[in-house]
Amino acid sequence: MLSLPSYIAGAAVVTDRWIDVFNPWNGEAVGRVAAIGNDQLHAAIEAHRAAHEPLTRYERGRILNEVRGLLEARREELARLITSESGLCLRETRYEVGRACDVFAFAAMEALRDDGQTFSCDISPTGKARKIFTLREPLSLVAAITPFNHPLNQVAHKLAPAVAAGAPVILKPSEKTPLSAVRLVELLYEAGLPGWMLSCIHGDLDVVTRPMIRDERVDLVTFTGSARVGKEIASTAGYKKTCLELGGHSPLIVLDDADLDLAARLACEGCFRNSGQRCTAVRRVMVQEGVVEEFTKRFLALAKTYLCGDPTSEAVLVGTVIDEAAAVGLEQAVQDAVNRGAKLLLGGQRRGAQLQPTVLADVPRDSTLGTCECFGPIAPIFAVRDLDDAIEYSNATPYGLSSGIVTRNLDLAIRAVKGIKAGTVNVNEIPGYRLELSPFGGVKDSGLGIKEGVIEAMKFMTTVKTFSLPW
Numbered sequence: 001m002l003s004l005p006s007y008i009a010g011a012a013v014v015t016d017r018w019i020d021v022f023n024p025w026n027g028e029a030v031g032r033v034a035a036i037g038n039d040q041l042h043a044a045i046e047a048h049r050a051a052h053e054p055l056t057r058y059e060r061g062r063i064l065n066e067v068r069g070l071l072e073a074r075r076e077e078l079a080r081l082i083t084s085e086s087g088l089c090l091r092e093t094r095y096e097v098g099r100a101c102d103v104f105a106f107a108a109m110e111a112l113r114d115d116g117q118t119f120s121c122d123i124s125p126t127g128k129a130r131k132i133f134t135l136r137e138p139l140s141l142v143a144a145i146t147p148f149n150h151p152l153n154q155v156a157h158k159l160a161p162a163v164a165a166g167a168p169v170i171l172k173p174s175e176k177t178p179l180s181a182v183r184l185v186e187l188l189y190e191a192g193l194p195g196w197m198l199s200c201i202h203g204d205l206d207v208v209t210r211p212m213i214r215d216e217r218v219d220l221v222t223f224t225g226s227a228r229v230g231k232e233i234a235s236t237a238g239y240k241k242t243c244l245e246l247g248g249h250s251p252l253i254v255l256d257d258a259d260l261d262l263a264a265r266l267a268c269e270g271c272f273r274n275s276g277q278r279c280t281a282v283r284r285v286m287v288q289e290g291v292v293e294e295f296t297k298r299f300l301a302l303a304k305t306y307l308c309g310d311p312t313s314e315a316v317l318v319g320t321v322i323d324e325a326a327a328v329g330l331e332q333a334v335q336d337a338v339n340r341g342a343k344l345l346l347g348g349q350r351r352g353a354q355l356q357p358t359v360l361a362d363v364p365r366d367s368t369l370g371t372c373e374c375f376g377p378i379a380p381i382f383a384v385r386d387l388d389d390a391i392e393y394s395n396a397t398p399y400g401l402s403s404g405i406v407t408r409n410l411d412l413a414i415r416a417v418k419g420i421k422a423g424t425v426n427v428n429e430i431p432g433y434r435l436e437l438s439p440f441g442g443v444k445d446s447g448l449g450i451k452e453g454v455i456e457a458m459k460f461m462t463t464v465k466t467f468s469l470p471w
């Protein structure tokens with residue numbers, strides 16, 4: 001069993017309080033992390049705020065590249081660690097390590113790019129013979145809080161941009177999946193990142209997390225997680241920047257001209273990948289009335305191939321959800337839909353923390369599945385009259401993270417891009433499709449419109465200084 005410390009500005013800290021981590025598949029203890037106290041939080045904040053010689057762009061790029069190489073070399077070991085702490089199957093966790101490699105590769109590239117602007121002042125009748133320049137300066141301290149569902153990649157999306165921008169960061173990973181986060185932090189130190197650039201802490205909400213969020217010495221709280229917690233942070237963080245990347249309820253709209261084999265494949269991938277635990281997972285499969293029967297037939301045939309079982313088995317495509325309590329909640333949401341008249345076409349059985357991939361038809365729009373983010377491998381099918389009906393229902397939940405539409409008609413696709421109130425609209429792709437570099441983030445209860453993705457995250461971790469020179 002792994003016993004991992006908290007790291008305060010590079011120094012390993014072990015206390016007499018531990019947070020245990022269990023394997024959701026078999027209940028075995030996988031490891032534990034050391035919880036720190038409030039004094040140690042303050043020591044970390046002071047260590048980061050103290051004066052240090054900044055890292056050059058070259059050094060930041062070199063460290064980030066080195067981390068990418070270390071991740072690649074330890075891909076299998078890390079994938080197995082994530083599988084053991086999260087119950088996600090190896091197909092997903094190997095994929096996740098690959099995504100984290102991309103994040104570090106892109107951050108290394110962006111670290112080298114000077115994004116300063118230059119303005120000639122003689123463009124105005126009253127202008128002078130001057131030039132105005134901009135440069136970006138890193139924030140003094142970033143606090144990053146991450147969720148359980150992509151234990152490594154969500155952490156990569158906080159740490160790599162911070163290092164690329166030169167901003168020191170304190171990471172508080174999910175207490176459900178902290179082990180892979182600590183391993184990633186260790187790789188950053190191994191690659192040569194100085195201790196004053198990074199801490200990784202664990203601890204109680206009222207001892208560590210909330211005090212860190214409220215602390216005036218923290219310039220930015222960057223949070224990925226549920227809308228409930230994100231809204232609490234928005235109200236307690238005070239006068240500082242916040243980046244809130246929250247939950248979603250993404251539709252996949254299938255119009256009657258769609259390639260139905262493609263639609264069935266996208267619906268399966270969108271609903272069942274990562275055990276349905278992606279913020280961008282498809283939560284509503286909206287199918288135009290004329291093709292709903294044929295689509296359902298093809299979708300069901302494919303859904304049956306998503307083998308569910310031991311997450312370490314090579315053949316398994318769907319592992320567990322994060323814990324038994326989460327699986328029980330999903331089972332209740334399925335039951336609620338059935339009680340209200342939905343037809344259960346596939347799955348629905350739960351064993352411990354595992355829910356079989358589940359497909360339901362005729363799901364009422366006001367059911368729990370139709371309105372709330374149910375974080376698991378469930379595919380509720382909703383018949384829609386036409387694109388207008390689909391757009392209206394897409395916009396009817398409080399969320400606005402992402403969406404997808406399957407059609408061969410470009411005019412209709414563009415109407416969807418313009419009409420859906422969400423951070424992303426993907427045509428003939430799953431809502432979750434993205435590059436780790438491209439802007440990503442939601443609106444409404446999914447976020448305040450501040451994007452992540454390496455480039456946007458770097459911008460948000462810096463401030464722009466403007467200066468002018470006679471020319």
Ligand SMILES: NC(=O)c1ccc[n+]([C@@H]2O[C@H](COP(=O)([O-])OP(=O)(O)OC[C@H]3O[C@@H](n4cnc5c(N)ncnc54)[C@H](O)[C@@H]3O)[C@@H](O)[C@H]2O)c1
Pocket residue numbers: 145146147148149150154172173174175205209210224225226227229230232233245246247248278279280373375401441442446
């Ligand atoms: N928009 C995105 O980019 C994105 C990406 C991944 C996950 N998510 C969302 O994350 C959620 C699933 O993750 P989760 O269950 O770990 O989320 P969560 O909100 O329960 O927890 C996220 C993190 O916040 C911490 N936390 C819990 N309560 C807190 C509080 N009161 N104050 C401060 N911190 C607190 C947790 O310890 C954890 O580190 C889903 O809603 C999912 O959609 C969003």
